[in-house]
Amino acid sequence: METYYHPQDLPKFEEIGEEAPELAKKFFDYYAAVFAEGELTEREKALIALAVAHTVQCPYCIDAYTQACLERGSNLAEMTEAIHVATAIRGGSSLVHGVQMRNIAKKISL
């Protein structure tokens, strides 16, 4: 096995249900409901998913939601901005913890 990730494995996702079908059904039903149009459009939800996929760095999700974004009418500029949102939150979440560092440093410093 030259890599753990193979694009042809993505369609096998539903096979996860072979071992615990009831749980899988609940998960996939919930998943489908989450991505159906509600207060947010399917296009908006796909952009959120794309950003999250980059945060969790899941190659399967990045592949699936790049296609989903394009299929739902998003363009590369919008998709890039979505990833920047994820990047800003991810970077910001590190930086904002600097407050803790400063609190601790202040407490133990003269």
Place this chain on the structure above:
Amino acid sequence: MQQHAQPLNENLNNAEKKVPVEPFRQTLAKHGLSLTRVKTTTLQVNVGLLCNQACRHCHLEAGPKSEEVMTEETMVQVVDLAGRIPFEAIDITGGAPEMNPNLPDMIERLAALTPRLMLRSNLTALAHGERDHLIDLCKQNQVVIVASFPSLNEAQSESQRGKGVFQESIGVLRKLNSMGYGKPGSGLELNLVSNPTGAFLPSSQEQLEKRFCQVLEKKWGIVFNNLFAFANVPLGRFRHWLERSGNLEKYLQKLATSFNPCAIEGLMCRSLISVSWDGFLFDCDFNQAVDLHMGGKKTHISKLKELPEPGEPIAISYHCYTCTAGSGFT
């Protein structure tokens, strides 16, 4: 839908035999279906493959160098047919139909013979004021304009249709609006067609229409009546690109796995005859790209005595998966 007739054999050439999907007829059979005609209500006329654009998804490989243009003689035969047999709709396509010099005459004659005459336009063929007389003629005859407009994004649009096309298209849509096209109560219908700008399937037509409506109005003050979202057909120039870019296999598999048996009933090929630029008859415009003649027989419009009977089989091939993917192509 007829369930008894046998579909015509798929005409598989050597390249198509390597297609990594189940033959379309086999998929139909698995679902207990066959693809057969119903009453023919639409006449589609391809007036030539000459086009001012060379779009990368064009299944007929139309372009500025094409010499295939419908002659006046064939146009007369089309008008004769429409005079003998009433069609609920007549759909003029190309290439860019505007580049056929006999189009104005054809529009005038056909408009008198059908309640719904449609002209497919790439929009840029109507730009620069050179064909304003044609727009006036369309207005006078209440011709429905069906315009290609794939994306709200300039880069995406132009990756499919060529440089400069986006802004020109916006300009022509504004002009059409200023003449009443797309405006409520005008009786002048303006519809948009959006094909995906790559090897992926189209969005939900309803959601895409809603978004195009909001964005076109907000950004450019443009209005239209309906938007149709169609998948790209893996034939012609689009197929060449799929092959070169290494996307062919995955795209065909995507079309085949998205097969929706419920889409069969409303397919346009069931109620349409399509005339090629040289006057031969097909079940749809896509079949023209692979010489798959109507009912499997090469028939010229001048020899057509009567319309095909309901129940007659439709010529099919693997590209038919395009029209049955998801909600279908109607």
